Amino acid sequence: GLTEKLSAAFKRLRGKGRLTEADVKEAMKEIRMALLEADVNFKVVKQFVATVTERAVGSDVLESLTPAQMIVKIVNEELTALMGGESTKLTISPKPPTVVMLVGLNGAGKTTNGAKLAGFLKKQGKRPLLVACDTFRPAAITQLEVVGGQVDVPVFQMGQIDPIDIARAGIEHAKSHGNDIVFIDTAGRLHVDQELMDQLRDMKAAIDPTEILLIVDAMIGQDAVNAAKAFDEALDITGVMLTKLDGDARGGAALSIKAVTGKPIKFVGQGEKLDQVDIFYPDRMASRILGMGDVLSLIEKAQQTFDAKKAAELEEKLRKNRFTLADFYDQLVQLKSMGSLTDIAGMLPGVNGKALEGASVDESALSRTEAIILSMTPAEREDPSLLNNSRKKRIAAGSGTQVVDINRLLKQFEMMQQMSKQFSGKQLKRMGKMGKL
Ligand code: GDP
Ligand code: MG
Structure with missing residues (x-):
């Protein structure tokens, strides 16, 4: 995928x-x-x-x-x-009730998601009404009554008479019963066809809805985009609800719909259960499509942690080839303040956190290094050549390490200094940020 x-x-x-x-x-x-x-x-x-x-x-x-x-x-x-940047709210009519026409192909999820939305808004204090205008399929009215009952939202129906008459009567009913938002469940077809578009256009003209929400099945991919285009051209829809995102939807529909129609995705359906509905958040969807684990939060963390001023100072020093143990220590502290290295590596996509346990990232070695550098005097940090045997013994005692640990650190540091002569400052600094130093 x-x-x-x-x-x-x-x-x-x-x-x-x-x-x-x-x-x-x-x-x-x-x-x-x-x-x-x-x-x-x-x-x-x-x-x-x-x-x-x-x-x-x-x-x-x-x-x-x-x-x-x-x-x-x-x-x-x-x-x-x-995908539109920000999430886009449902337009609420200044003159209640807000009328939302639900349109779309058969099986897209108009009826069930009408109930989902009604239930969702009811929880936010609205008083929704569902209106049964799919008179094309005999079972549709009963279906709406069942799902309406499940979310405890009243359903207005008049049997299989002219859907435009039902829609008008439903809106009147809402006005007289204090319902501030009306969802009109309409009939679909298997494919986009002229008869359906004509009927929906007539209904739009008759009831002047606040919103025409197109319900599309995310699993049909490019066909969903084509459907969105056709419905938008015929009806000038106001928004889209993308359903069945819980399935193995490939994400293509979500990505293309806004770009192709200019109309925002406002809601998503994420399951057959009637509470599996949410506002559409483009940033969350992008992360989901990327599927990069928590890599984005890792980036945020790193950017917050990395001190730009320190970076500039370091670059200056590197340019003069004066990378000292004090600088090395600063790097370590920054690395550590980003959190556990194992945690950080575990946030990278494709990295198995378990596999890392006790493996490549040796945090105790980091702590040892930190302790050693802290036990040095500032002069020693600036110039490690001062470190004779007696100084090393003093540092080992102060940091709870052995002289061999100090020698190992000095050897690593020496290698880094050599590298800093070969690489440009920028490269070395970047390596430091990647945790290789
Ligand atoms: P309509 O013909 O457009 O009214 O579609 P329906 O509301 O009857 O839904 C068709 C089928 O899709 C039903 O079996 C629904 O339970 C199912 N469905 C609707 N939305 C979702 C969803 O978000 N996820 C899943 N898995 N199924 C859904
Ligand atoms: Mg239906």
Whole structure:
């Protein structure tokens, strides 16, 4: 699925020292494929890839943890923007009742999700009414009465007479009974057809609804987008509710609908149960599509933790090739303040937290290193060549370590200093941020 494909694309980027235009292009190729396979409209994909590429190549990778995470962040933000950015509320009529026409193809979930929405709004203090205007299928009225009963919302019905008459009467009923929001359950068809569109257009003209909410089944992918386009062209819908997101929906519909129709997804249905309904949050959906575990919260954490001023100072020192144990210590503290290294690694997608236990990340070694550096005098931290045997013994005693631990640390530090002569300051600093120092 999209999730795995994107993870794979990012995995290849992870660990690279410098993000080149070629890297971005390569990752974008994968992302493009993944989105197309997820049934995202090809025009949408083209635009999306162009936007992300432009931002990624031009962006300052220095400010993020790793180049890969920088791309994840940009992709996430652009996915969110693609789906409308913010969540969009149901329009409430200043003159009650608010009238919501539920339209869509057969099986999309109009009837059940009408009840879900009514129940959802009832919990928020509204007084909804469900109106049974699907006179096309005989069982539809009974179905609405059953689900309405389950959410404890009254259902208005007049049998199988002209649906426009029922809708009008239902709205009058709401006015006289204090119902402030009316959901009109309408008939669908198997496919988009002219007769259905004509009927719905007539109903729209007759009742002038506050909202025309199109119910679409997320599992039908690109067909959902085509349906949305057809309904919008015929009826000028005001919003979309995407149902069956609990199934193995590929995410393509959610991504394309706003871009193709310009109309926001307002609600989602996430199960057959009548309380499985929620407002649509583009950012949550983007994270879900990315499926990058908690990688986004990791990025946030890292960005909050990393002190930009310290980074600038460090870069200055590196440029002068004066990377001291004191700087090393600062790096360690920053690393530690981000939380447990095992936790951090566990937040990365594709990394099994269990497998990490006691494995590659040796936190006690980090603590030992920290203790050693803390036991040094400032002068020793600036110039480790001062460290003769008696000084080492003093530090070992002070830090609860052995002289061999100190020698090991000094050897590592020496290697790092050599590296700092070979690498540019920027690269070394980035490595520090990746936790390799
Ligand atoms: P309508 O023909 O548009 O009125 O569709 P219905 O409301 O009768 O729903 C068709 C089927 O989809 C029913 O079996 C519903 O229980 C099911 N359904 C509706 N919404 C969801 C959802 O969000 N998740 C799942 N899994 N099933 C849903
Ligand atoms: Mg129905």
